[in-house]
Amino acid sequence: MHIASGRLRLGTCRSTSKPGAAAPIMPANIAVMHRKPRMASWVVGAAEVATSPDKDVSDSSSSALVIDREAQERRLAERRSYLMRDMCTTLASDLRHMFVSGQLTRAVYDRDILFTDPLTSVRGIDVYAALIGALRAFNTRLDLHTCEVVGEDTVVARWSMDLTAWMLPWAPTITITGTTTYLVDLDSGRVVQHVDTWDAISHQEFISLEGLVHLMRQALQLQLTPRLDSCKYRVLLKTGEYEVRSYTDFLVAATNMGPVSGPASGAGFTALAAYVGGANDTGAQLEMTTPVLTAVAPGQQGACMEFVMEHRYLDVSQLPAPTDGRVALRGVHLGYCAVARFTGWPLDHEVVSAELALRAALVRDGLDPEPGYRLARYATPTSTTPPFLRRNEVIIRLPGFTWPLPTQTR
Template sequence: MATTQFHRPMPPACVISWRSSATRPTGLSPLHSLPKEIKTRDIAVKVNSKFKWALKLSLQVNQSPLKSTVDMEKLVGFLYDDLPHLFDDQGIDRTAYDERVKFRDPITKHDTISGYLFNISMLKILFKPNFMLHWVKQTGPYEITTRWTMVMKFMILPWKPELVFTGTSIMGVNPETGKFCSHVDFWDSIKNNDYFSLEGFGDVFKQLRIYKTPDLETPKYQILKRTANYEVRRYTPFTVVETNGDKLSGSTGFKDVTGYIFGQNSTAEKIPMTTPVFTQASDAERSNVFIQVVLPVDKNINSYPDPNKQTVSLRKVEGGIAAVLKFSGKPTEEIVCEKEKALRSNIIRDGLKPDKGCLLARYNDPGRTWSFTMRNEVLIWLEEFLLD
């Protein structure tokens, strides 16, 4: 299982690297934060295998480098402290921004700090967002990049769908004021991040579908990245009670593991229900399958009673990094295998290294849940993952 790694590359000395016009939101010039007297020299360079273009700006004032008093390291530390308050009662410090700050994401734009703060207030009312900051880096003389995850529930709709966005924000610094003068968001789940992106609007709309998740305890995880096809999650350790199964979509052994939590254990203790039910295939051929029920995390594995049946056992899952594909409907063996194949193909294409085997997570009672609202997930543990 993977451990998350973080890079803190050294920024170039006197170069600002910007995304091309194909990825930079329309109307936001890379020169907007620089004083007018700075002369520029455009150099077209090819970067990485996707043939993107970068604009490098050589800063010259009468053939001498511009000296700025902006303490970029201090601004990086400031963002680490300030951004976690984006949606809480304290809020961000508006004095750190120019009055004419340019904010862009794929479906929203504002050109003043007042408009930016209004957008934050509306999100707090409509979506109850949970914002997680992963890292902050200086990526240019007057540029800082952040990586984040935002999970929101759309409170207006009766089923309160969960919307997940992950990505980076490029924040420009005005060298004259030392304040932020631009904030541009790039979502991991879409290719066209220009405002107004129909792809971005579609990404929001498709997340409004109904997934029924029971109000029960589940294994704890944090979403690190959400692409167009899957999520990357970091799971904390959890304990399962398990026994042999027959296939990923099967129910063989289910009565034995649920019998344990209903009192068929050494102390006749009844243990609260949780979700999901896992079936795990430990090899690529799916020849060795276990069915598992998650146990509450308020106890460690040594605090639970022993199973009455010798075929039932307790096991601690160490957690780690997993790629996850969510889908609805009845999870037949054919469908589950198709989803596993698609997930594995996508993560290999993206340069990730999957473990052998997989898990199927079923969150719902099939006898009491409409199939189109069922929440099912295929999980594949990753050997390593770099959150860049």
């Protein structure tokens, strides 16, 4: 008996007894030793054979589960991404049309949607829809600038809104700019929260006294704006001190006011009024427009008065040529501008004070105002309109301003 390769093996038994003698009896313990090693060898071998395939199957199953789970997660992420893109498109469409038609896509809003802004907090789709309908009474106009998905479950829109309080005798226009943040429940695929923030105030939580003052200040503005053709602009951003506007290019008839004339002077008005009244090569009488502009450029001798031409004229060549050599026709490109409103005749010191205050506010807010400015007078220099009813504006170009503003994520 010997052990080979870790297994007990029994060698060949040879009888040492003489022929004819009885074969010796194998002791019981030797027989047991003979069987046990063979049994042990079989058990170990079977275990080795059985264990390896099971381990491979288990590893394969685990890998398959991981791959399947990753695939499911990718499909879920793709479905949610598609849901949010589709939701963004629907919400943008609602914002553009809800104040015109009074309708919204109710299917995308949760039954218990929560709406909040600085002055309002309501819950429920019916109240939410009624609130939108009520705003239509103010001849509301909403200008949607951007609408985009900014997070896994968030859509943010930037807008400007004009509300005309026609029920007041002076029919003031209240302008609000800000953002709407929509929170979407990804399981139901519905908007569960609508939060509006206003650019003009810092305290956004309901109810905001600052927000109420912002509205009341605009509602009580009594300055008159003549119902005349004017240069076109969009209000992009309104703070408590100024507006940022985007002006469409326009044409002007301009004349120099002389080296001793201040920004509030009426010098040059007569020559421009004569051009509009028929002092041109065709004798045509042009329509009066508003405002009367005064351009003040640094280093320039005297300011320059400008009459805005009707917007139906797209090129200087379409305008009749002036017969007065002091009058020139040209195009004006303002682009992005900061504008501050004030009342008064105005006098020179009022104009200068308004310009300095606006420039200081722009620098404080990190904007880069261009040297020089324009004074816009919506009442003519010869008008008898009382000072407190006169609408005046200081306009400063912002050549480095970029739009739209970066969207802030939640």
